[in-house]
Amino acid sequence: MTRLIASELFKLRKRLMSRVLLYVLIGIIIVLYFLLLAVSKVTIPGHGAGEIGDIQNLLGLPVAIPFALYITSTFGAVLAVILVASCIGSEYNWRTIRTMLICSESRFKLLGAKLISAGIFILIGMIIAVIAGFLMSLLTTAIGGYAFDFGFMDGEYVWNQFAQFWRTFFVLIPYSLIGFLLAIMGRSAMPGIGLGIGIIFLEGIITAFMRLASGWVAKVPDYLLAANVQAINSLSDLPRGFEEMGRSDVTFQLPGTTHAFVTLAIYCLAFLAIAFYLFRRRDVTG
C-alpha cells in the first residue's frame, strides 16, 4: 500500500492540474480579501457602522484562519471534487487503469492509495489556504490601517482552529467521495466532476424548496449533505452573521452537531462501500 501511495503522490505532484487547483484556491482567497477590503472602505447607503465593522472584523487577524477554512469548505469543496474525481476518472480516460492494475497489489489497495494520496493533497491545500488567508489578513490589515494585535493567539484559540481545520477536512470528504464514486460508475472523470459539482450547487436549491414545505418533507434536508455540512461549519469562530453565509434561509434550525457528524459519516461510508464494491467487481475491458 505504501508503494502505491508513493506512486499516486508522485503522479499528483507532477500533474499540472493539482497545482492549478491550488492556485485557484489561493486566488479566490486573495480576491475575496481585496473585495472585503474595498467594501470596508466605502459607505453603503442603508447599512450601518455595525455591518461595516463586521467586514473589518473579517479582515482582522483573529478571523483569518476560520475565514480561510470557511472558503476552503465552500469553494474548496468544488476543487476537492475535481481533484478526487479526476484522480480515478482520468485513469479511465487515459486507459492507464489497466497499466496501474497490473502494477498494483490489489484493486482495493489501489483505490485506497488513490484516496489517501488525494486526501494528503487536500490537507496540503488546506494548510496553504490557511497560510494564504493569514498573509492576506496581515496585508489587508496593513493596507486598511487597522491595528496589529496578536493577543488573540492563546492556547484555546490554537486548539479551536486546529479542531476547525479537521472539521473542514471532514466536510470536504463526502463531496469528494461523491465525485470519486461517480467517476468510477461512469468510468471517466467527467461524470464525477460534473455531477459532483452539480450536487453541491443543486442540493442547496432543492433543500431550500423542501424547507418551504411542511411536515416530513421539510425535515428531509436534515438527512442530506448541505444542512449537516453547514451545521459543522457553524462551529467556526466567524464573526456574527458570517457562519450563515450560503444559507438561503437562516430561519430554519440546523441539525445538531452529533447528528451532522453521524449523518455525514454514514454518507462517507456508503459512498466508499459502493465505490470499492464496483471497482473490485467490474471487469476492466476496452
Place this chain on the structure above:
Amino acid sequence: MTTPANAEISAESGQDKDVILRTTGLTKRFGKLEAVKNLDLEIYRGEVFGFLGPNGAGKSTTVGMILGLVTPTSGSLELFGQNLDKHQWSVLRRVGAIIEEPAFYPYLSGRSNLEALARAIGNIPAAKIPEVLERVNLADRANDRYSHYSMGMKQRLGIASTLLRDPELIILDEPTSGLDPAGTKEVRDLIPQLAQEHRAVFLCSHLLHEVELVCDRVAIIKEGVMIANAPVRELLTKGQLLRIKVDNPGEATSILEKIPWVNSIKIEDEYVIVDVPRESASDVNKTLAEQGIYASELVSSHVSLESVFLELTGGESGD
C-alpha cells in the same frame, strides 16, 4: 479445447517443459455472449507463443483474464504453478504486459512514467529505469513528455515498462503496431531474445508474417474457441500451395474441387492456386492431364501461416 476439425493439429507434449501459464476450461461470458469458451492453454518457459484470431475472437478477453482484469466465468488459470485467484499479486508481479496499445500518463515524461510504475510495483532498483530505456532505444527521448511521443516511441516505452520488473512472462499485444520498418525489425529481433532469457513471451499480433518469424508455437482462436494450437513448424509443414497456369482455370477448378485431399482452391488472375498435402503436386498434374487439361506452369510454394490462418478462420482478418 481441441475441436474435431483440428484434432490433428494439437500441441506438443509439454511434460518436460516448465509450464508458466496454464488455463483449464477457461470461460468468460458477457451476458449472453460467450467470449471465451473452455480454453485450455499451456505456455512454456523459453518459448514465444503466438495468439491469433480475427476481430472479436476473444484474444483481449483471454489476456484480460490472464492479467486479472477480467474475472473468468468458469475454469481455472495458473501462473507459475499458482492459482491466479489466490495468489494474484505474487504471480502478476512476475508478468509484464502491454494490452492492446500502450497506455501511459500524457503529462509525464517517458522516464517519469516508468518511475511511477516502478514505485507502484516496488523493489525496483533505480538503475533499472535507464537500463530498460536503453534497451528499447528510448534513452535520448526519455525526458520528453509521453504526449509528444510518436506511436513507435509509445510502443517502445510499453515494452520498456514490461521489462521493468524483469518478468518471467511477457504479454505483448500488437507490439509492432505503429512502428516504422526499422523499429519493427528491432522489436522482432528483441522478442526471441527475451524468450532466450528464460522467459516466455505471449504475443498477440495480426501480422501473421511477424508471428511466423518469431513464434515457436501458435494458437488460433475464433469466436472464443481455440481452433488450432501447434508449433509453427508443424502448421507450416502440413501442406503446400501449388500455382498452376492452365488455359481454362474454371474447368481445372471444378475438376480439382472433387479431390478430397485438396484443402482449398481459388483462381488468381490466370492461375489456379491449390492448397494440397506435401508431395502431391504430381498427383494434381496427373489428374488434370487425365481430363485433358495440361499445365503450362506449375510452381510449388510452402504454406504460409497466413494461408493456414485464413483457412482455419474462414477468411476473417486477424486484427
